[in-house]
Amino acid sequence: MKVTLAAACGFCYGVRRAVELAGQAEKGTHTLGPIIHNPQVVGRLAAHGVSPVDSLDDVDKGAVILIRSHGVGPDVYEQADQKELKVIDATCPHVKKAQQDAKNIVEKGEKLIIVGEKSHPEVISISQWGANRAIIIDREEEAEKIPFCDSMGVVVQTTFSQEQFKRIAAILQRKTNHLDVHMTICTATQQRQQAAIELAGHVDAMIVIGGKNSANTGRLAQVCREQDCPTYHIETAAELDTAWFRGMNHIGITAGASTPDWIIQEVV
Template sequence: MQILMAEYAGFCEGVERAYRIALEQTKTHKQIFMLGNLVHNTQVVRKFEELGARIVKAVSEIPQGTDGIIIISAHGVSPLVYDEINKKGLELVDTTCPWVKNAQKLSKNLAEKGIQVIVVGDKNHPEVKGIVAWSGGRALVVEEPEDLASIKLAGKVGVIAQTTQSEANFDKVVEELKEKTKDIIIHKTICGATSKRQKAAIDIAKKVDLMLVIGDLKSANTNRLTELCKKTGAETHQIQTALELDGKWLAGKAKIGITAGASTPDWVIDEVIKNLGNQENLLLHNCN
């Protein structure tokens, strides 16, 4: 059995940065609060909880006067949250991904110029909610081209992407928008790591009998990798850990492809490969 590992898989630079910064804070021996999950990966969240971090859904959950550190996740937050943290007197550690920060700034700047902001992404994702908030709540969220049918546009339009958005979907939305208005500014804020992972996953999926996508079910970028791999026609399964690997999937498979979401840690990927390694005649190839 031959395993082909995607050239780009696992932690992206933004997640690696957030993880490293947060890990350093656990060495301070101060009370650590994480505003939401640092990244969308249960194993990473569990690790920080084991190190003493407390996950909170809102700043209001932390009592006034608490001496502690609050960590903003890689997905970013609204400007109002920064005000809340300041009023609480908490020490702020901001791990917002630089790509997300850029999208937030664009949202704010476009809205301040009176331009209608459209964010292509998942309306329920914390990153998208934050980007909308930076526009003063005036941005519209479009998940797919069909959503534009019910939207009336007047004046100039500025388009921004959720950083983990699929390029194909973003391009389709933009094409539809061009049919509705010619006065449009396009900011393709999809991060480079996302694009590379998607292209590498598709390339591998076309060469194998079975494709395994490793990552949390709450991870938008991982779910997108799964969708893209399935579209190639390859048998594709998304698993969160090695425990979910089903031996029946491997029967009669000569080539197995592996990729992983940008929030999937190396130790989870290694465990899956180790599990596969229990099969006979394993040969691992890094496709780069």
């Protein structure tokens, strides 16, 4: 059987940077939430003494806290300052830009629209920088329900589907006299989605590797299925089932931006 790895897959710059910062952190450092949406990486770091906490209330005064790649709202920085915490900021630069864009949109008096998953930590952090005034949507049907307004600004979750965002933005264009679009889907996400789409069109099935709680990995599986390609989303090689591939000759593999190289190689 022929196995082809997508031209772009695995760790992106922001995730690699966050994991490296966590790996260099002193024992006893805490990450605010899991460093990335990959249970295997989180487990490895915890074994080395860098473990996640749910809230700054869970850490002692003066402790070291690492802000993960998804980013946090301004209130978290203020609370960390009050507790005299040493902050290692591993927020992805692309997320930082989306946060700043949301802040600027609100300060200009425009209606803020965030396209992304409402419960995702990155989207929550972007909304908090937009003073929690955003309308958050992730489907065309929701865009259709937004009332008309004179001026509107839109930012998008960095790992969102490009094609779906284009469809939503086209609807928003009809909902305002002025649409200020900030294309904040990061380059790495675009490259990974495009490479997955191209590969899915030439193979009998796709394997998508990454955390089940990883938004960008879920998007990769989504775009592969949209090519009418049988697609299996797994976290590790232990989940592979040879029955999936009976009668097939060519299998494609891709991986989310929070999936480390060693897990990809095990699956290959």
